[in-house]
Amino acid sequence: MAFNFEHDKLVKELKKIGPKKVLVQLPEGVKKHSFEIEKLISDLGIKVVFSGQTCWGGCCVSIEEADLVGADLIVHFGHAKFIEVDFPVLYVEVRDELDLLPLLKKSLESIKNFKKIGLSYSIQHRHDLKKIIEFYHDNKKEITLSTQKGNVAYEGHIVGCQYDGLKEIEKNVEAFVILGNNFHSMGAAISVEKPVILIDVYNDKIEVMDGVRDKILKQRAISISKLKDAKKIAILVEAKPGQKFGQPELLEKAFKEQGKKVVVINIDEMTQEKLMNFYDVDCFIELGCPRIAVDDFSKYEKPIVTFKEALVALGKKTWENILETGFL
Ligand code: SF4
Incomplete structure (x- = not known):
């Protein structure tokens, strides 16, 4: 795999913006190029700090981290712009130079x-x-x-x-x-x-x-039915600015009205280790990246559903409606 960072374009953009210090975000597969990127940017007289956080998509824009290190620009590699944020971000859409x-x-x-x-x-x-x-x-x-x-x-x-x-x-x-x-x-x-x-x-x-669709849809139906049966529910609100899929207040109110106990948890980077300490939760509703609930179905001990699926459990949406309008 040969990545092309479009050096000339990057240098031109940085000269135009003129930051003093940048926070660089790299996807996991590109982190190995940090020395090359550091040299390229610092040669322009710009101070560089790399984010050590995982950078899954354009949804992961580390504004708090940039504020913390005193950066005046985020340089986000490997993804296109995904959301509007109240911080200057330069997106560098890394090219994968392959013979396809x-x-x-x-x-x-x-x-x-x-x-x-x-x-x-x-x-x-x-x-x-x-x-x-x-x-x-x-x-x-x-x-x-x-x-x-x-x-x-x-x-x-x-x-x-x-x-x-x-x-x-x-x-x-x-x-x-x-x-x-x-x-x-x-x-x-x-x-x-x-x-x-x-x-x-x-x-x-x-x-x-x-066969993927049938298998996953069966898993999703199981998770929704577990949410319907759950007595204690945790709503996970993701800290990342681009991963805010749904309204926690709406869910909290509606499930409490059904007589369920509900807690709201703010979280950054969901892991089984973090969730297992909330040991008496019967079911989690995650409002971050919907792919966690779907792709990591067997990785987590407790069922996890997405916002849309929680609406199905509440009777505010039908399963057919989800299939028709988009599952994720
Ligand atoms: S929310 Fe998930 S699927 Fe969407 S861009 Fe972010 S990491 Fe990718």
């Missing part, structure tokens, strides 16, 4: 029965989009990019919690091709009903995501 041709060729076997393909890509591959579309056109495929909806930055761009853009084009395509990793294709597979094929650039393989 062998994998694209391999993908043709999995989509041989489909002509109309819906296409989405993770941000590191945006620079290759033209070539990818040309390749499929040359191979007699019609390509429709997922539309730009919600927090996604571009047409065709995919993030793990927003699949409305895929749902919108679903009626016009026969299958979806996702260029990225399992995280994105799994989210797609539970959000749309048409076949989803992953071009897994990190494991150098093609994966057909058959």
Whole structure:
């Protein structure tokens, strides 16, 4: 994997903004490049502090940390802008310089029965989009990019919690091709009903995501029924500015009216170790990244549901409504 930080563009932007001190946020896979990035920025006479926090997505913008270290700019690598924040942020959409041709060729076997393909890509591959579309056109495929909806930055761009853009084009395509990793294709597979094929650039393989949707939907139904039966509920409010999915007050009031005991917990980075100390909670409702409840179903001892699922348990939304409007 060869990352391209678009050095010239970065230097130009930094010279234009003129910060004195920056907080640099790097996704986990890019943290190994900290010395290279430090040199590049400090050579401009700018002081650099790296964030040691995990940086999962554009939702993780460490404003408090930047304030704490006295930075006047956050330089956020590897993701596109996801939310508006009240702090200057420079986004650097790292390019992954890969030869995609062998994998694209391999993908043709999995989509041989489909002509109309819906296409989405993770941000590191945006620079290759033209070539990818040309390749499929040359191979007699019609390509429709997922539309730009919600927090996604571009047409065709995919993030793990927003699949409305895929749902919108679903009626016009026969299958979806996702260029990225399992995280994105799994989210797609539970959000749309048409076949989803992953071009897994990190494991150098093609994966057909058959059966994923049914399996996950069964798990979600189990978690919702556990919330309905729970006597003691904890609502987890995520501290990250981009991970505020839902209204804790609404849930607290509604579940208390049902005679349940409810606590609200502010949390940053959910882990099983942190949650297990709240040992008498029967069910957690997390209002942070909805993928934690979904992807880590078997990792946590207690059931965890998302905001939308909690609304189903309360009877304020139906299961069918969730399936129709978007699961995450
Ligand atoms: S899926 Fe989760 S980590 Fe990714 S952008 Fe959405 S909230 Fe953030």
